[in-house]
Amino acid sequence: MIRFHGYFRSSSAYRCRIAFNLKGVEYDFTSVHLRKDGGQQKTPGYRALNPQALVPTLEEGDLRLTQSLAIIEWLDEVKPGPKLLPDDAGLRAQVRAFAQVIACDVHPLQNLRVLDYLKAEFGADQAALDAWCGRWIHDGLAACEALLAARPESEFCFGDTPGLADICLIPQVFSAARFKVDISDLTRVSRITQTCNALPAFADAHPKNQPDWEA
DSSP states (O other): OEEEEEOTTOHHHHHHHHHHHHHTOOEEEEEOOSSGGGOGGGSHHHHHHOTTOOSOEEEETTEEEESHHHHHHHHHHHSOSSOSSOSSHHHHHHHHHHHHIIIIIIGGGGOHHHHHHHHHHHOOOHHHHHHHHHHHHHHHHHHHHHHHHTSOOOSBTTBSSOOHHHHHHHHHHHHHHHTTOOOTTOHHHHHHHHHHHTSHHHHTTSGGGSTTOOO
Protein backbone atom coordinates (compact mmCIF):
# COMPACT_ATOMS: atom_id res chain seq x y z
CA MET A 1 0.00 0.00 0.00
CA ILE A 2 1.17 3.51 -0.83
CA ARG A 3 1.59 5.95 2.03
CA PHE A 4 1.16 9.55 0.92
CA HIS A 5 2.31 12.48 3.05
CA GLY A 6 0.57 15.71 2.08
CA TYR A 7 -1.39 18.76 3.11
CA PHE A 8 -4.85 19.76 1.96
CA ARG A 9 -3.86 23.19 0.61
CA SER A 10 -0.59 22.19 -1.03
CA SER A 11 -0.82 22.53 -4.82
CA SER A 12 1.77 19.79 -5.19
CA ALA A 13 -0.19 17.37 -3.03
CA TYR A 14 -3.40 18.38 -4.84
CA ARG A 15 -1.82 17.37 -8.17
CA CYS A 16 -0.95 13.94 -6.80
CA ARG A 17 -4.44 13.42 -5.39
CA ILE A 18 -5.93 14.06 -8.83
CA ALA A 19 -3.48 11.59 -10.38
CA PHE A 20 -4.28 8.92 -7.77
CA ASN A 21 -7.97 9.37 -8.49
CA LEU A 22 -7.62 9.27 -12.27
CA LYS A 23 -5.54 6.09 -12.02
CA GLY A 24 -7.82 4.55 -9.39
CA VAL A 25 -4.92 4.08 -6.97
CA GLU A 26 -5.70 3.78 -3.24
CA TYR A 27 -3.31 5.10 -0.61
CA ASP A 28 -2.96 5.73 3.11
CA PHE A 29 -2.82 9.44 3.86
CA THR A 30 -0.66 11.14 6.48
CA SER A 31 -1.24 14.84 7.03
CA VAL A 32 1.82 17.06 7.33
CA HIS A 33 0.46 20.39 8.56
CA LEU A 34 2.57 23.22 7.18
CA ARG A 35 1.52 25.67 9.91
CA LYS A 36 0.96 23.69 13.12
CA ASP A 37 3.82 23.09 15.56
CA GLY A 38 5.96 25.58 13.67
CA GLY A 39 5.50 23.52 10.52
CA GLN A 40 5.38 19.73 10.83
CA GLN A 41 7.39 19.45 7.62
CA LYS A 42 10.40 20.80 9.54
CA THR A 43 10.54 18.03 12.14
CA PRO A 44 13.57 15.70 12.10
CA GLY A 45 11.34 12.71 11.43
CA TYR A 46 9.80 14.22 8.33
CA ARG A 47 13.11 15.65 7.11
CA ALA A 48 14.46 12.10 7.18
CA LEU A 49 11.77 11.25 4.62
CA ASN A 50 12.05 14.45 2.60
CA PRO A 51 15.24 16.47 3.06
CA GLN A 52 13.62 19.50 1.40
CA ALA A 53 11.02 19.62 4.18
CA LEU A 54 8.27 19.95 1.58
CA VAL A 55 5.16 17.99 0.68
CA PRO A 56 4.34 15.63 -0.86
CA THR A 57 6.28 12.47 -0.11
CA LEU A 58 5.27 9.01 -1.32
CA GLU A 59 6.33 5.71 0.19
CA GLU A 60 5.76 2.25 -1.22
CA GLY A 61 7.86 -0.48 0.33
CA ASP A 62 11.46 0.70 0.22
CA LEU A 63 10.68 3.37 -2.38
CA ARG A 64 10.49 7.00 -1.36
CA LEU A 65 9.60 9.70 -3.85
CA THR A 66 9.42 13.47 -3.53
CA GLN A 67 8.36 16.12 -6.06
CA SER A 68 4.85 15.90 -7.46
CA LEU A 69 5.79 15.57 -11.14
CA ALA A 70 8.14 12.68 -10.38
CA ILE A 71 5.42 10.98 -8.32
CA ILE A 72 2.83 11.43 -11.07
CA GLU A 73 5.10 10.10 -13.81
CA TRP A 74 6.01 7.11 -11.64
CA LEU A 75 2.31 6.41 -11.09
CA ASP A 76 1.73 6.59 -14.83
CA GLU A 77 4.56 4.17 -15.57
CA VAL A 78 3.87 1.50 -12.95
CA LYS A 79 0.14 1.63 -12.19
CA PRO A 80 -2.67 0.54 -14.51
CA GLY A 81 -5.43 2.88 -15.59
CA PRO A 82 -5.80 5.80 -18.00
CA LYS A 83 -2.51 7.17 -19.28
CA LEU A 84 -1.62 10.61 -17.97
CA LEU A 85 0.99 11.32 -20.66
CA PRO A 86 0.58 10.78 -24.41
CA ASP A 87 2.52 8.14 -26.34
CA ASP A 88 3.80 10.56 -28.98
CA ALA A 89 7.22 11.89 -27.94
CA GLY A 90 6.69 15.39 -29.26
CA LEU A 91 3.27 15.80 -27.68
CA ARG A 92 4.57 14.27 -24.44
CA ALA A 93 7.31 16.91 -24.33
CA GLN A 94 4.73 19.66 -24.91
CA VAL A 95 2.60 18.35 -22.05
CA ARG A 96 5.63 18.29 -19.76
CA ALA A 97 6.54 21.84 -20.78
CA PHE A 98 3.02 23.05 -19.98
CA ALA A 99 3.11 21.30 -16.61
CA GLN A 100 6.49 22.82 -15.81
CA VAL A 101 5.26 26.35 -16.52
CA ILE A 102 3.08 25.84 -13.46
CA ALA A 103 5.11 23.47 -11.30
CA CYS A 104 8.53 25.05 -11.89
CA ASP A 105 7.87 28.73 -12.66
CA VAL A 106 4.55 29.80 -11.10
CA HIS A 107 3.85 27.67 -8.05
CA PRO A 108 7.26 28.12 -6.35
CA LEU A 109 6.76 31.90 -6.20
CA GLN A 110 3.54 31.52 -4.16
CA ASN A 111 5.01 28.81 -1.94
CA LEU A 112 4.58 29.27 1.81
CA ARG A 113 8.30 29.48 2.50
CA VAL A 114 8.71 32.25 -0.11
CA LEU A 115 5.80 34.27 1.30
CA ASP A 116 7.09 33.82 4.85
CA TYR A 117 10.52 35.04 3.73
CA LEU A 118 9.01 38.12 2.06
CA LYS A 119 7.23 38.94 5.33
CA ALA A 120 10.18 38.27 7.63
CA GLU A 121 12.99 39.81 5.58
CA PHE A 122 11.25 42.62 3.68
CA GLY A 123 8.26 43.43 5.88
CA ALA A 124 5.73 42.60 3.18
CA ASP A 125 2.15 42.99 4.41
CA GLN A 126 -0.82 41.01 3.10
CA ALA A 127 -1.53 43.54 0.36
CA ALA A 128 2.04 43.26 -0.89
CA LEU A 129 1.90 39.47 -0.76
CA ASP A 130 -1.37 39.45 -2.70
CA ALA A 131 0.14 41.74 -5.32
CA TRP A 132 3.20 39.51 -5.57
CA CYS A 133 1.13 36.37 -6.01
CA GLY A 134 -1.25 38.08 -8.40
CA ARG A 135 1.55 39.17 -10.70
CA TRP A 136 3.16 35.75 -11.06
CA ILE A 137 -0.01 33.65 -11.04
CA HIS A 138 -1.72 35.68 -13.74
CA ASP A 139 1.43 35.88 -15.86
CA GLY A 140 1.88 32.11 -15.65
CA LEU A 141 -1.73 31.24 -16.37
CA ALA A 142 -1.76 33.73 -19.25
CA ALA A 143 1.17 31.81 -20.73
CA CYS A 144 -0.82 28.60 -20.30
CA GLU A 145 -3.76 30.23 -22.06
CA ALA A 146 -1.52 31.14 -25.00
CA LEU A 147 -0.14 27.61 -25.19
CA LEU A 148 -3.67 26.21 -25.23
CA ALA A 149 -4.88 28.75 -27.77
CA ALA A 150 -2.16 27.60 -30.17
CA ARG A 151 -3.68 24.12 -30.15
CA PRO A 152 -6.86 22.76 -31.73
CA GLU A 153 -9.90 23.09 -29.48
CA SER A 154 -10.29 20.07 -27.19
CA GLU A 155 -12.21 19.13 -24.07
CA PHE A 156 -9.09 19.06 -21.90
CA CYS A 157 -5.68 20.72 -22.24
CA PHE A 158 -4.16 18.22 -24.66
CA GLY A 159 -7.03 16.17 -25.99
CA ASP A 160 -10.30 14.65 -24.98
CA THR A 161 -9.06 12.91 -21.82
CA PRO A 162 -7.48 14.56 -18.77
CA GLY A 163 -3.76 14.20 -18.21
CA LEU A 164 -0.70 15.75 -16.62
CA ALA A 165 -1.39 19.25 -17.97
CA ASP A 166 -4.89 19.31 -16.45
CA ILE A 167 -3.55 17.81 -13.22
CA CYS A 168 -1.22 20.81 -12.88
CA LEU A 169 -3.65 23.44 -14.15
CA ILE A 170 -6.53 22.84 -11.73
CA PRO A 171 -4.59 23.33 -8.45
CA GLN A 172 -3.05 26.49 -9.88
CA VAL A 173 -6.48 27.88 -10.74
CA PHE A 174 -7.55 27.04 -7.16
CA SER A 175 -4.58 29.09 -5.94
CA ALA A 176 -5.58 31.96 -8.21
CA ALA A 177 -8.98 32.04 -6.52
CA ARG A 178 -7.39 31.76 -3.09
CA PHE A 179 -5.21 34.79 -3.76
CA LYS A 180 -8.11 36.65 -5.44
CA VAL A 181 -6.46 36.74 -8.86
CA ASP A 182 -8.92 37.59 -11.63
CA ILE A 183 -8.44 35.16 -14.52
CA SER A 184 -11.80 35.75 -16.19
CA ASP A 185 -9.93 36.93 -19.29
CA LEU A 186 -8.39 33.47 -19.68
CA THR A 187 -11.33 31.85 -21.43
CA ARG A 188 -9.77 28.53 -22.40
CA VAL A 189 -8.25 28.00 -18.98
CA SER A 190 -11.61 28.80 -17.40
CA ARG A 191 -13.53 26.45 -19.65
CA ILE A 192 -11.16 23.53 -19.09
CA THR A 193 -11.27 24.18 -15.35
CA GLN A 194 -15.05 23.83 -15.36
CA THR A 195 -14.81 20.62 -17.37
CA CYS A 196 -12.23 19.11 -15.02
CA ASN A 197 -13.97 20.11 -11.81
CA ALA A 198 -17.14 18.37 -12.97
CA LEU A 199 -15.27 15.03 -12.87
CA PRO A 200 -15.23 13.06 -9.59
CA ALA A 201 -11.46 12.51 -9.83
CA PHE A 202 -10.89 16.27 -9.65
CA ALA A 203 -13.77 17.12 -7.31
CA ASP A 204 -12.74 14.47 -4.77
CA ALA A 205 -9.16 15.81 -4.81
CA HIS A 206 -10.26 19.37 -3.96
CA PRO A 207 -8.74 20.71 -0.73
CA LYS A 208 -12.14 21.08 0.96
CA ASN A 209 -12.74 17.35 0.51
CA GLN A 210 -9.61 16.27 2.38
CA PRO A 211 -9.56 14.87 5.92
CA ASP A 212 -7.23 17.66 7.11
CA TRP A 213 -9.31 20.44 5.53
CA GLU A 214 -9.54 23.71 7.45
CA ALA A 215 -11.78 26.51 6.21
